Amino acid sequence: MNTYDPDTLLEFSANLIEAMGSPREDALIVARHLVEAQLAGHDSHGVIRLPQYHSHVREGKVKPGARVEIVRESPTTALLDGHYTWGQVTAMKAIELGIAKAEENGIAALSLRNCYHVGRVGVYPLAAAERGLIAQVHCNGHGVCRVAPWGGTEPRLATNPIAIAIPTRGEPLLVDITTSVVAEGKVRVSRNANREIPDGWVLDSEGRPTTNPADLYEGGSLLPLGGREGHKGYGLSIIVDLLGGALSGAGCGTMTEEVGNGLFIQLTDPACFCAREEFLDHVERFTEYLKSSPLKEGVEEILLPGEPEQRTAALRRKQGLEIDDGTWGQLLELAKGLGVEAPGDS
Template sequence: MVESRGKRVPNFTQNQLQKITTDIFEAGGVPSDEAEIIGELLVASNLAGHDSHGVIRIPQYIGLIDSGLIQPGAPMHTERESTSHALLNGNWGFGHVIAQKAMSLAIEKAKSSTISAISVYNCNHIGRIGSYPLMAAEAGMVGITMVNAGGTALYVAPFGGSDGRLATNPLAIATPTRNGHPILLDITSSVVAQGKIRVAFNRGEPVPLGWLINSEGEPTQDPRDLMESPQGALLPLGGIAGHKGYALGLMIDILGGALSGAGCSGSGNTRLQNGVLMIVLDIANFTALDDFYEHVDGLVAHVKASPTAPGFDEILAPGEIEARQTERRQREGIPIDDETWRQIQETAMEVGLSELKF
């Protein structure tokens, strides 16, 4: 049985955690329909094992509402539009809500135009970006999402640099498959997401070598070197080939920030936002879906047939770990560490919920 106060918290069910999240945001002034979307997407991140983008964000988002940086219920405006594209002004509403609407629009436009592109600015943090191309994959299309941080959240050192100059600038691509489990690439252009450091910080755990450098540019395993001052930096994806992750991050900064007008790293912006680019391709207008699935199934079977290297039991397709983790956590429950739970309870008290009911 889950104890909401005073004792170590065991695993939550999906429904319990969604209710907790929705209740807190509704109490914090978020319209109920938006609170439900946010609850679903945050908990979906926890289900997939991406705790860095799950309910650990509740205190952060409530703090942004309190400071006026998130405007719950703000209307999204279309500033430029054609049959295949749109530029959207999110008016500083909830990023998850804006991004879900933007991807829905991209899917609808791709149905008539084959390819669509949606760019968004004045949009708060949209969470785990893999959630949005999955919407396209579930509609039988290819979905692509990339975001920058509008010139803020400069956590990532450029290749050869010693301080943060870029955001983590993630990229996600999803394609449908015949078996219903999409192939999903969901990566940051840094070696790891900043939220992973936040999780380790809350748990009081070290991080692997190769993730961080301290403020002197030296390798470190202490998450405090990023979460506290003087601040170090995340390293770009790629290790000794980090120039590749750095180049990827730079291009995402341009496509997410310059194209939308949200701004790029170094712009001097101080208000956190995601500059978003979403692209959708309607597969059926290129090739028959059955033919596409045959190619994809053959490719996956081909790579999985590789003899495993020492220390590995099998070859996995991108997104397969998350799909298995989702099934496992739906069955066994979602673990929340003590410090994150303490922060969630504290946030609930701040918005007037003396006791969480679930």
């Protein structure tokens, strides 16, 4: 296990992405998203993705430097086509456009198609909540799927995350969850670190429970969110797939061969419905009420959605980011192939 300064890792990641053929500005956007995901404790959406991104560039699944197009637009809506540039670039353009529309008109809805992997979905509604807006993002995955329908064994859905952010007088509340029992990237992290995964995450190609992360990538499948009540996560996943994929025209599940994400974004200004300070009062009183609940034995504190990530980020900024040997080895190999100097090489 190696530990690296976040700024060093950001520069290294941006250099790798630029060497893949990306404009420097776009490379920095993508690298920042990866490192910030790692800071928040979501290593599954961090620099572990860079070798995968490079493979997809070589295969033509992502087109660095392509320009995002606004296909259709009204004062409160927009349809964007990413033309398979970096998903983080497309999604940030969409959320910035949505913020401007919601600030002017009170509400906004946007749909994205031809969008490569957007990374950690929670960062997008968080950006809007930091501007005082309520935001939700539904993100489907299409072309490559890892989740079997409830009762099935063949993957036909993606992990299809939902992220919702609520503004407060402090840090926004953020719910950022997959509709599968776990994000695919967390299985990838375990595979790279040669660790078993918990029972109840994955079925092998024969539909049998397994704790071997490699089984997911050999015809296995993730289970829907909910464990024994997995029909609930399955139902949510269908809705996300349709909102993100059907509405945008991106496509749903494995019914399309193109690999990427389809997004549906909704932004709301609370002031459309009540005075902003009144809304924030309600949020503050309710969250304080939740945190003041009597605690179960062994529990030190009730946390709100988003607090674990905020605390992890603060700690990791001080202590640095740990990268397992398997992932770091992949990054060094990638750097060598691209002619990029790795930290510690000089």
